[in-house]
Amino acid sequence: MLPDDVLIQVKGLRKYFPVRKGMFGSVTAHIKAVDGVDLTIKKGETISLVGESGCGKSTTGRSIMRLIEPTGGEVLFRSQVLGGADGQEAVVDVATLSAGSVKALRREMQIIFQDPYSSLDPRMTVGELIGEPLRVQLAISRKERDERVVRLLEAVGLGADHRRRFPHEFSGGQRQRIGIARALALNPRFIVADEPVSALDVSIQAQVVNLLQDLQAELGLTYLFIAHDLSVVRHISDRVAVMYLGKIVEIADADELFSHPRHPYTEALLSAVPVADPDFVRNRIRLQGDVPNPSAPPSGCPFHPRCAYAVDRCKAEIPSLRETSPGHQASCHRVEELDLSGVDTRYAAA
Amino acid sequence: MNNLLEINDLRVNFMTESGVARAVDGINITIAPGRTLGVVGESGCGKSVTSRAILGLVDSPGWIESGEIMFNSRKGVVDLAQLPRNGRQINAIRGSEITMIFQEPMTALNPVLTIGDQITEPLLLHEKISRKEAKERAIASLAAVGISAPRQRFDEYAHNLSGGMRQRAMIAMALVCNPSLLIADEPTTALDVTIQAQVLDLMNELRQQFAGAIMFITHDLGVVATMADDVIVMYRGKIVESASVRDLYRNPLHPYTQGLMRSVPSIVNRGETRLQTIEGSVPRPTEFIRGCAFASRCANVMPVCRESVPALAPVSGPHKAACFLHHSISEERADAA
Amino acid sequence: MEFFKRYASDKVGLFFGVLLLIFYFVALTAQWITPADPFETSLSEGLQPPSAAHWLGTDQFGRDTLSRVILATQVTAKITTVALLFSLLLGVPIGMIVGYRGGLADAVVMRITDMMLIFPTIMLAIVIVVVVGPSESGVVVALGLSQLPNFIRIARSAALSVRRELYVEAAVSAGAGWPDILLRHVLHNISGPVIVKATLALPGFVLGASSLSYLGLGVQPPTPEWGQMLHEAKDFLTSAPYLIVGPAIALSIFVLSANMVGDSLNESLDPKLKGRRLKRILPRLNRKKAMS
Structure with a gap:
């Protein structure tokens, strides 16, 4: 069903949030937060959204993990826990699994949250926090649990003596390490990292990024890395998918995407990142206006009202993702004719 | 004025x-x-x-x-x-x-x-x-x-x-x-x-x-x-470096500034597999530190750094840094002068 | 531990806390510390003013008022504690569950509490006593039920806000089910506001119990109760005014202490209020020191 090297295949994933109005809360519209996302995640890779x-x-990351219920679509996952007793892997559709199977699946899919301040219960000790997944999932003795907590703490660069302390006694970077240790507790094979370094200071960001990469190399983890900081994304990712209004508009290998973007939105996004060089000559593609209201998306290509290259066809027809070169897909009507600039060419011109 | x-x-x-x-x-x-x-x-x-x-x-x-x-x-x-x-x-x-x-x-x-x-x-x-x-x-x-x-x-x-x-x-x-x-x-x-x-x-x-x-x-x-036009870099309540924006980015003097610049991944090229980091974290604000506040995280730390606090002094023209790698003026001496 | 230190640093709270503890100590040991038998009548010694033998005088039946106040402390403490536990143990789980789970159960429970809250507490309690019958257990049920909506609401609103916390989502992503989350995360995090609410509700319970007894709907004579004693004393207000002194003072001090302790608990339990007084005062002191 799935090619051997694929861990997750997302097909037509949708998540609509109802907009309720009036006294009886009748649904007047839907916000299409995720609107038909297709994504293939290979074993051991880091793919960024x-x-x-x-x-x-x-929302895509959380729907894949079934932390929120998707409205439609499939999330095929190669599971070991739900596989046969002989260690056979089974391909399951996460989107339709029963609640009991979802609980078992949490052993293989974990999430690292953005905000290390609010994702750790302030009234639990670090030991209890890291031990929680072990407690609810595995029938192991308290002593064994404690030993595993110590090993996890050491794996993320903290000490055994930290487990009796409370989260507020730690700095932001240390808290994020605790969050990572917690996510690793059950030996998952897939981790959704939802903006794991955005809330951290610059000098701490680098430490956590390095830790994530070391753990990946050591444990063979697969990451879905959700971020808005494109510099970090470029550093950590094998492949990158760009989303706009609930749809993937471009997906490619990281180097390819940053040097040869094929979607005008990607180009604008790349050019908007401020470069830490005062001599850098800015050839910025200015996007007009703001992201449209997702409950009333524009007709045709959702990006056309802000696109500098839009033609009449863009207002009428919704483009679909098309392969422009092997592994590179973009959803733009003018993908063949446009010559867009990536970061490398911009820099070379400066 | x-x-x-x-x-x-x-x-x-x-x-x-x-x-x-x-x-x-x-x-x-x-x-x-x-x-x-x-x-x-x-x-x-x-x-x-x-x-x-x-x-x-x-x-x-x-x-x-x-x-x-x-x-x-x-x-x-x-x-x-x-x-x-x-x-x-x-x-x-x-x-x-x-x-x-x-x-x-x-x-x-x-x-x-x-x-x-x-x-x-x-x-x-x-x-x-x-x-x-x-x-x-x-x-x-x-x-x-x-x-x-x-x-x-x-x-x-x-x-x-x-x-x-x-x-x-x-x-x-x-x-x-x-x-x-x-x-x-x-x-x-x-x-x-x-x-x-x-x-x-x-x-x-x-x-x-x-x-x-x-x-x-x-x-x-x-x-x-x-x-x-000009930039000052602050660390733990003190200015550690001050320069025109060009001088600062072309030639960062303080190890903290250098570390900050190196630890940000570049969007332009992927660079090395590991990011350079500044080890450790900022000491708690109430902690008393003898000498330079950055000494505990600094790769170039010298004995003098743990003894006295470097003053923010000119290194070349208007480019100032508070670091003993570049001058030997401590805050105590600057006060006395 | 840190909590006790913080509480102890609040001198006012500490004073009233000790006072409240004394009340409960008296309540627990009442049988042994009464100077005379609180039930022994002696009509010849009726309505005596305070003296060395009877510090607070005697009532119309010649019973020692001090002993009766002491025993009444026990009766009041028992009634209010049981009633408080009743509404706490029933209200908090209900509120927590409907708050966390939401849906129809939440809507139904909330409308019922709305209806109960329309009536003034004492009115509701009177109705319940009339149904259950005037007795100690009647008072307990009446007070417990009439305060129940408050506890359901406080637990529900606390659970509602905790439900949206990221650490609850983190627990869900670890595979924890809702009973586990309620017990481990929600209960833990709402215990602060609930304890404060309970302490602040205590004076209400005491006043409620006394009011019912004063109206003759609560504790029945000859068992002494502060409200009931006040009821008896009011007939002799001109001839033996000393009779109201004991129960009135006991009642006021108890209510005041419980209120002050509730306030102090609130400050020492809420991390946001934590050390607020301290912070307001200290910089000024420091500035003065720096100037001198």
Whole structure:
């Protein structure tokens, strides 16, 4: 069903949030937070979802994990826990699994949250926090649990003596390490990292990014990395998917995407990142206006009202993702004719 | 006084559960009219506290311990550090001669007043003009920050505007009285990249037209590079390096500045597989540290660094650094001199 | 531990806390510490003013008022504690569950509490006592039920806000089910506001119990109760005014202490209020020190 090297295949994933109005809360509209996302995640790779706030990248990550119920679509996952007793893997559709199976699936799919301040229960000790997944999932003794907590703490660069302390005694970077240790507790094979470094200071960001990469190399993890900081994304990702208004508009290998974007939105996004060089000559593609209201998306290509290259066809027809070169897909009507500039060419011109 | 603002040996302390924290620990800053000063540093380095001290907004549990903040106001030079916190003098300066843009425009705008009410408020407070004139000026200033249909926006509320529009409205509000100093505290941090780019472009444009000086506070080295003329880098309440923006990026002197620049991955090329890091984390603000506060994290640490505090001294021309790698002047010796 | 330290640093709270503890100590040991038998009548010694033998005088039946006040402390403490536990143990789980789960159950429970809250507490209690019958257990049920909506509401609103916390989502992503989350995360995080609410509700319980007894709907004579004693004393207000002194003072001090303790608990439990007083005062002191 799934090619051998594929861990997750997302097909037509949708998540609509109802907009309720009036006294009886009748549904007047839907916000299409995720609107038909197709995504293939290979074993051991880091794939990033980027886009601006409200583009649906977090909702996509949470729907894949079934932390929120998807409205439609399939999330095929190669599971070991739900496989046969002989260690056979089974391909399951996460979107339709029963609640009991979802609980078992949490052993294989974990999430690292953006905000290490609010994702750790302030009244639990670090030991209890990291031990929680072990407690609810595995029937192991308290002593064994404690030993595993110590090993996890050491794996993320903290000490055994930290487990009796409370989260507020730690700095932001250390808290994020605790969050990572917690996510690793059950030996997952897939981790959704939802903006794991955005809330951290610059010098701490680098430490956490390095830790995530070391753990990946050591444990063979597969990451879905959700971020808006494109510099970090470029550094950490094998492949990158760009989202706009609930849809993936471009997906490619990281280097390819950053040097040869094929979608005008990607180009604008790349050019908007401020470069830490005062001599850098800015050839910025200015986007007009704001992201449209997702409950009333524009007709045709959702990006056309802000697109500098839009033609009449863009207002009428919705483009679909098309392969422009092997592994590179973009959803733009003018993908063949446009010559867009990536970061490398911009820099070379400066 | 030729400078617009001169901060001399400013110290701001905060009372915390675990003792007194020296949020700002003896800094000197000068801003000349029309210049843009970038203030860079990580959370807790004292950059925001400094801006609050200038505006007389340091509130309990914090207080200005010592130092002066000399400001060249329209009525002559005043020491903002000495003015009573809610006195008539500081109120006359705040909101008209010195104004501020905050990080979170949603919380900085009053949800129950219209955008127009809020923009005309400083005008009516500080200038003797009629309501009608104030309205015209407010509309002109909304138009100047690129808000379309300013006449309609004038009567709308903050929640009707998008994040980028709100920040534009904040900027309009800050500029309507023609301040001589605009303090921007992380004005684009809460915005998306494409909106950030719009707001930064706008601020750069306004920078050309507007004669006043800007103090631009941020943690983002990319934003500073595009916005500032001069930059100071702060670490744990002290200025560790101060230079023109070009000197700082071409030739960072302080190990902390170097570390910061190296630890940011580049969007331009993928670079090495591992990022360079600054080990450890910032010491707790209440902890007493003998010698240089960065010594515990510094790769080039020397015995002297743990003994005395390096002074912020010139290394080449106006480029200053507080590091014994570049000079041997300690704060104690600088005080004695 | 840290909590006790913080509470102890609040001198006012500490004082009233000790006072409240004394009340409960008296209540627990009442049988042994009464100077005379609180039930022994002696008509010849009726309505005596305070003396060395009877510090607070005697009532119309010649019973020692001090002993009766002491025993009444026990009766009141028992009634209010049981009633408080009743509404706490019933209200908090209900509120927590409907708050966390939401849906129809939430809507139904909320409308019922709305209806109960329309009536003033004492009115509701009177109706319940009339149904259950005037007795100690009647008072307990009446007070417990009439305060129940408050506890359901406080637990529900606390659970509602905790439900949206990221750490609850983190627990869900670890595979924890809702009973587990309620027990481990929600209960833990709402215990602060609930304890405060309980302490602040205590004076209400005491006043309620006394009011019912005063109206003759609560504790029945000869068992002493503060309200009931006040009821008896009011007939002799001119001839033996000393009779109201004991129960009145006991009642006021108890209510005051419980209120003050509730306030102090609120400050020491809520991290946001934590050390607020301290922070307001300390910088000023420091500035003075720096100036001198």
